[in-house]
Amino acid sequence: MDEYIEKVLTGEILASKKVILACKRHKKDLERAKTDDFPYYFDKERADKAIMFMEMLPDPKTLQTFPLADFQKFIIGSIYGWYRKDHPEWRRFRKAMISVARKNGKSLLISGVGLYEFLFGKDPAYSRQIFCTANDKKQASIVFEMIAKRLTALRSRDDWVKRATKRVREEIRNLDDYSYVRPLSRDTGTVDGFEPYVAILDEYAASKTIEMMELLESGQGQLDNSLTMIISTAGFDLNAPMHTIEYPYARKILEGEIEDETYFAYIAEQDNIEEIDDESTWIKSNPILSVESQYERVMNYLRKRKKESQEKGTYNSVLIKNFNMWRQAEEDSYMDIETWDDAEVPRADIQGKKVWFGVDVGRTSDLFAISWLIPFEGYWYADSFAFVGTKYGLDAKIKADRLDYRHLEEIGQCEITTLESGVIDTERVYDWLHEFVSVNDLDVQAICFDPAQYGPLLTLIEKNHPEWEQIQIRQGTLTLSMPTKQFRDDVIEKRVVHAPNEILSGAVNNAVLKTDNNGARIDKNKYANKIDALDALLDAYAVCFTTDIDNYLTDDDILNGDFGF
Known part of the structure; x- marks a missing residue:
């Protein structure tokens, strides 16, 4: 985690402006944590514990385990390393937005978070509710099924996990402490006793309204240690809540325009459209390119997507999904x-x-x-x-x-x-x-x-x-x-x-x-x-538009002492 931050800040790893700001924020907060005025502290041991757990989880497609990428360690380390000084069991970051291009392992990463909280979450020690949410039931089930498959692999390796957990249709149950994981979407219906200890919003860019966000946040009102994680690539709809509310809010936090110490943001994107012509910058939106074993596969995929989109006239789609840039869906949009x-x-x-x-x-x-x-x-x-x-x-x-x-x-x-x-x-x-x-x-x-x-x-x-x-x-x-x-x-x-x-x-x-x-x-x-x-x-x-404002004179201009014939 520390190595990634230093490489980003020194330019050894090329990163988007917002990722650089996120790294600067972490480093600055480490210094602030040494003072009495800053109410949070960083626990590296707890951060490393969460990272180690994520790295022992198998990929649902291959059932093989892989080390986390450096940017993934930064995300997990930040979420699980910062705590409150007055309540060391309460997390600092209660909300997180993670935005990267497709094929960067975001759903896989977030499924690890859901499983970690399901098995080892605290405060509350019992009846933790973990919801995998999305705009529709199919999307909400993606992360849920990833959690279920990775849990199945763990059950085959660990007797306690096998004894203590069970899947019943669309619910994963922890038999020891009555916690559960469920998928949730607009068409799920009423949820009794709704108190989402952890809420995962997958592909939030597709949400047309703030209904789901309001439902989750209202349900967390009585919880002291809840976590909401927004995870999404950019989208076509510039009036979607992610673009009009969450994205600018996260940007303002990173830029220091507003202060919200409980909100974590990691936004990997191209900083401008001109960068698309320079392959060396693609790591900004695709941080998985820092993993040597993934580099050629991902680069070849991106080259192919770019070439095909230019030939088919679907360039906007590639800019959005593969380079994480918010764009209008229509090629005839009036103004970008x-x-x-x-x-x-x-x-x-x-x-x-x-x-x-x-x-x-x-x-x-x-x-x-x-x-x-x-x-x-x-x-x-x-x-x-x-x-x-x-x-x-x-x-x-x-x-x-x-x-x-x-x-x-x-x-x-x-x-x-x-x-x-x-x-x-x-x-x-x-x-x-x-x-x-x-x-x-x-x-x-x-x-x-x-x-x-x-x-x-x-x-x-x-x-x-x-x-x-x-x-x-x-x-x-x-x-x-x-x-x-x-x-x-x-x-x-x-x-x-x-x-x-x-x-x-x-x-x-x-x-x-x-x-x-x-x-x-x-x-x-x-x-x-x-x-x-x-x-x-x-x-x-x-x-x-026919008025010449380059030579525009107001009444004040004419009446002041400097104006004359």
């Missing part, structure tokens, strides 16, 4: 996620600025989106706000849109309608817009709108703010083709940047580019996916 993420900036001070609003009206199932563009020196700053209808139920909408609107309302990115009908109240939309402009002392240049259902808001603005110019944006390709293409180019060149905004980012992730004889415009990739916030933003941009 790296481009959009690179253009994110901290929320700006917009006090007293000129503003162009774009409006896309929704009443029941759609969002009522208001997006805006504000000129700064040399670039446009974009942000958005949404009103959420609940006509068919808020939980159903959260599930369909894959956006946690309750959380987004708490952080100020949307507002959920309070009308019993579930319909969005246009008067409330107007009140919010009026207040937003007033509080920020904004100079409204235009309200750029999609005419569909816009009439009620148009009337309210005409009555109360006749000075706000309202500009209708025709929704055909002929009108929107040029600003749609230019917006993407300007995001690439950082001439358009954006605030952190999950609804707007989700819309960008959902958008695909449709073309006809008149040009191009965005559309959504599936019926349920929302692009309302981006539609609203492009309505504003259809007016803004």
Whole structure:
């Protein structure tokens, strides 16, 4: 474990930025552990004990035992080496996210964790519940069956294990302490006395909602020593909870942006798409390449996958599954996620600025989106706000849109309608817009709108703010083709940047580019996916993109003493 960390930090083993940060975090914490202020300590003996157990387990396919790879020792050593100083039997890391490319032994590794906890777990000493979970029953059974097969091999070697354990259909029982292992998925049904001591979420990137995570975490509420392990390769769905919630949370922990001492993260990925052309970097997403005996087999597999994908037009799939990079599933995606993420900036001070609003009206199932563009020196700053209808139920909408609107309302990115009908109240939309402009002392240049259902808001603005110019944006390709293409180019060149905004980012992730004889415009990739916030933003941009912000002058520029003729 220590050798791996040193090799990563010295560059002898090439690793992703996030893996390097994970190694730096461990080394830093070893120094912090020497102080009274840091409440955790590292027990190398206990870490080594867990590693030794994993190494004595047979591979279910060959029934042979193999040493753990160096990166696997780092993962297991971290999870089983750190403990609380005030309760030495309680683990430090209560949640872990492990993300590597396919064929790097992640399911095999995690089955060892499940079996170790089943046989030797403590606190509670009895009735430990270990669940192998996934989006569907078939996936949930993969790790469960690995545990069962490895246990069968142990039973043939050890009399105590043989006497103390038993499999009954889809449950593995410890007869000595009443613990058990079960597969669990959305279609499993009710689980009595649900308290998951260890919860393994396999291929979490495939989960469309946070239902399973909420179920597991709520069940762990009364446990002091529980463990949740998320293990997954990247996925196609950029609005999946793993990508929108867990992945950015883990990244922020590793980068030191937020502090969570109980969360462990190991994310092996390519740092950019250009690295795919350099085979020497493939170890970043495939750390198993550090194992000499596996090197040629894995490299030949990756070369073949890359070559075939380029010939068949399935390159995105290989980038996702074999190089652990989050990508849109559609080859005609409007904008790649790296481009959009690179253009994110901290929320700006917009006090007293000129503003162009774009409006896309929704009443029941759609969002009522208001997006805006504000000129700064040399670039446009974009942000958005949404009103959420609940006509068919808020939980159903959260599930369909894959956006946690309750959380987004708490952080100020949307507002959920309070009308019993579930319909969005246009008067409330107007009140919010009026207040937003007033509080920020904004100079409204235009309200750029999609005419569909816009009439009620148009009337309210005409009555109360006749000075706000309202500009209708025709929704055909002929009108929107040029600003749609230019917006993407300007995001690439950082001439358009954006605030952190999950609804707007989700819309960008959902958008695909449709073309006809008149040009191009965005559309959504599936019926349920929302692009309302981006539609609203492009309505504003259809007016803004002709404005020369390189030579843009504000009223303050003109009125200050430095301006003259």
